[in-house]
Amino acid sequence: MDIVEVARRSGLPASTLRFYEEKGLIISAGRSGLRRTFDSGILERLSLIALGQRAGFSLDEIARMFAPNGAPQIDREILATKAEELDHTIRKLIAMRDGLRHAARCPAPSHMECPTFRRLLGVAGKSLSHRSAQKSRTPRRR
Structure with a gap:
């Protein structure tokens, strides 16, 4: 799924998705032309990030809740x-x-x-x- 589709389905602007990638919260699977692409689990991961934010966690705290392979690892x-x-x-x-x-x-x-x-x-x-x-x-x- 490309970044435009992720933005449309998640309701987040592409700039936020790029920022999340820069912070290590999400990882793109590659590119399709000039557009980033993401695997099918991206929407669930974005939901976990949103839940963490609503609970009052900072983005840095949320980033530490994921293992290096991207799987949730919540203490x-x-x-x-x-x-x-x-x-x-x-x-x-x-x-x-x-x-x-x-x-x-x-x-x-x-x-x-x-x-x-x-x-x-x-x-x-x-x-x-x-x-x-x-x-x-x-x-x-x-």
């Missing part, structure tokens, strides 16, 4: 760790949603007078200071 511990990260994110999002709903219905004269809204501000402030601390520890690239 179950990495999946369990990502599931825990998602659980943590879900709990934070639920708390944020509930706080926003409360603030929308709060009878306080202003949001700044609402104790729940003030707690949301505190959480947001902690998040900002945490990000700032992480950035200061990350070495800068030149």
Whole structure:
């Protein structure tokens, strides 16, 4: 199947397919004229890549989930760790949603007078200071 057909069937632009090949996520089987060709398993592999991205894995992390021969080689511990990260994110999002709903219905004269809204501000402030601390520890690239 050539790159145009893979792009059509997967919904991904050819530029993304070329980028994935450059990153080692997919491997073309050869060329037909100037067009890359791919084997029949390419759509399943692209589905695995999409699933990994939706789960929050980076492309580099996803690339490490394939053996050199291209077969999936997924470490179950990495999946369990990502599931825990998602659980943590879900709990934070639920708390944020509930706080926003409360603030929308709060009878306080202003949001700044609402104790729940003030707690949301505190959480947001902690998040900002945490990000700032992480950035200061990350070495800068030149």
